Amino acid sequence: MQVILAKPRGFCAGVVRAIEIVERAIDLYGAPVYVRHEIVHNRHVVNKLQRKGAIFVEELDEIPDGARTVFSAHGVSRSVEQEAAARGLPVLDATCPLVTKVHIQGRRYASQGRQIILIGHAGHAEVEGTVGQVGVPVHIVSSEADVAALPMADDAPLAYITQTTLSVDDTRGIIAALEARFTNLAGPDVTEICYATQNRQTAVRDLCRVADLLLVVGAENSSNSNRLREIGVDEGLPSYLVADGDAIDPAWFDGVEAVGLTAGASAPDELVDSVIAALRRLGPVTVSQLDGIEEKVEFSLPSELRHAKTQAQGMRTAARATAA
Numbered sequence: 001m002q003v004i005l006a007k008p009r010g011f012c013a014g015v016v017r018a019i020e021i022v023e024r025a026i027d028l029y030g031a032p033v034y035v036r037h038e039i040v041h042n043r044h045v046v047n048k049l050q051r052k053g054a055i056f057v058e059e060l061d062e063i064p065d066g067a068r069t070v071f072s073a074h075g076v077s078r079s080v081e082q083e084a085a086a087r088g089l090p091v092l093d094a095t096c097p098l099v100t101k102v103h104i105q106g107r108r109y110a111s112q113g114r115q116i117i118l119i120g121h122a123g124h125a126e127v128e129g130t131v132g133q134v135g136v137p138v139h140i141v142s143s144e145a146d147v148a149a150l151p152m153a154d155d156a157p158l159a160y161i162t163q164t165t166l167s168v169d170d171t172r173g174i175i176a177a178l179e180a181r182f183t184n185l186a187g188p189d190v191t192e193i194c195y196a197t198q199n200r201q202t203a204v205r206d207l208c209r210v211a212d213l214l215l216v217v218g219a220e221n222s223s224n225s226n227r228l229r230e231i232g233v234d235e236g237l238p239s240y241l242v243a244d245g246d247a248i249d250p251a252w253f254d255g256v257e258a259v260g261l262t263a264g265a266s267a268p269d270e271l272v273d274s275v276i277a278a279l280r281r282l283g284p285v286t287v288s289q290l291d292g293i294e295e296k297v298e299f300s301l302p303s304e305l306r307h308a309k310t311q312a313q314g315m316r317t318a319a320r321a322t323a324a
Contacts, residue, residue, distance in 0.1 A: 001253065001285050003276060004211055006203040006262035007292030012196030014096030015040050015266050017299040018073035019049070021094040024305045025068055026053045034063045036080070037072040037125055039094060040266035041222040044244065060084055068092070074125035075099045077132020097299050098164050098194050099126055105188055106134035109159030114186060115152060117141055117178065119171050120163030124223055127163055147177040159186040164194040165223040165265075167201045195297065196265050197224055203292045204228050204262055208235035210290070211260030213252065216241045217271045218264030225264025232260070244271045245278030253282060 018039050025033045031053025038046050038056060046056060054070075060083050063069055068090050071080070075095040084091050106116055116138045120127040131138045141147055152158060160178055162171050168190050178185055208214060214232035218225025218241055225241060232239030237260070242248060253259070259279065263272050279285050300306060 001256065001279060001283060002258045003279060003285055003287045004207060004258060004260050005272070005287065005289040006200070006207045006260065007289050008196075008199050008203060008295050009261075010217075010263040010265070010267055010269055010272065012194075012265040013295070013297040013299050014073050014098060014196070017301065018094040018096065019045060021092050021301060021305060022049050022054050022070055023052065024301065025070060025092055028305065029068045033068045033070060035070045035072060036060060036063075036076065037074060039070065039072050041125075041225075042219045042264075042266040042268070044271055045266065045268060060087065060089070063089060066090070070094050072125065073099070075103065075129035075133065077129055078135070079132055080129075092302050092305070095129075096164065099129070101192070102130055102161050102164060103133040105192075106130060106138070106159075106161045109161070109186060110134055110136045112157070112159070112186075114157045114159040115139065117150070117158060117160040118163070119160055119166060119174050121223060124163065124165075126165065130161070130163070141174060141178075144173055144177040147174060147181060150181075152182070154181055155183050157184045158182050161188065162193060163223070165197055165227070166193070167198040167227075168193050169198070169201060170227065196295070197227075199293050199295065200224065200228060200262065200265060201231055203290065204231050204260070205235065206290055206292070207260035207262060208232055208237050211237060211258045212256045213237055213258075214239040214260045214262070215248075215275060216262055216264065217244070217267045217275055219243060219266065222264045222266055225267065228262055228264060242275060245274035245276075248275065248278040248282075250282055253279075 022039055032055045035054050035056050057063055070092045071094055073094050073096045110116055116134050116136060118138050118140050121142055122140045139150055214237045216225055216228045229239045229241045
């Protein structure tokens with residue numbers, strides 16, 4: 001069997017930053033560190049951080065007074081920020097900078113007197129956070145039918161923003177429907193939509209041209225992972241979302257010669273490796289990787305962790321010099 005890996009796949013810069021914030025907070029302040037909501041949507045990542053000393057909660061009232069607190073990569077509403085401040089909780093904000101950018105866009109459009117339309121999935125943690133950040137009522141749409149049902153006049157001043165786990169391809173039809181209906185509409189340039197989501201979807205479409213079956217490593221509650229699997233289905237391939245190698249069903253691979261393998265933005269490489277190992281238990285496997293975009297995006301840590309990291313590096317350098 002031939003296993004063909006997508007490029008890019010797996011962790012994006014926002015996920016890397018969020019996980020590092022939790023890990024460095026534990027190293028710096030000691031366990032436990034409390035995290036509101038799953039830091040990213042992957043149970044393997046969450047379990048690993050729990051073993052290191054992170055405690056995950058859904059609401060701030062589950063966090064003891066004075067406990068170090070981290071907001072997840074999905075972002076939180078202003079009311080959550082205000083509650084944390086009122087309680088004096090020391091907070092590290094792991095919100096993805098691209099999600100924060102959407103919050104800023106929404107507030108800017110609202111300050112112009114525009115009603116806000118959010119293209120996204122109701123109930124998703126990021127969407128709930130964004131709705132609570134904009135400061136005005138937000139209309140959520142996830143389909144062209146939702147656009148047709150919006151209650152505003154066709155000449156009302158409006159603006160749209162998008163959930164970051166949706167790509168240009170995901171939003172294109174909805175944006176076209178908005179532009180066709182409303183005459184006074186503003187919105188971000190397509191280049192401002194999350195690079196990681198678009199890159200992973202483009203890589204999967206390329207993968208589907210050379211594979212007989214698609215495997216997507218990711219969690220069931222991961223929006224971007226589910227979308228990667230849906231793309232495989234749209235391209236006509238049997239497509240499966242798997243948490244790790246244990247989820248592999250040997251019956252899927254009867255007559256399959258080439259398996260396309262990718263991972264959602266919150267799935268670590270070790271889970272991809274576990275899938276390859278499971279496939280190898282079925283028979284001989286060769287592994288190759290498609291050419292694709294080389295992602296070099298990095299997001300900086302919060303200042304207090306950056307300074308602590310610099311200080312720790314300086315101490316280690318001084319200790320080595322003394323020992324020498």
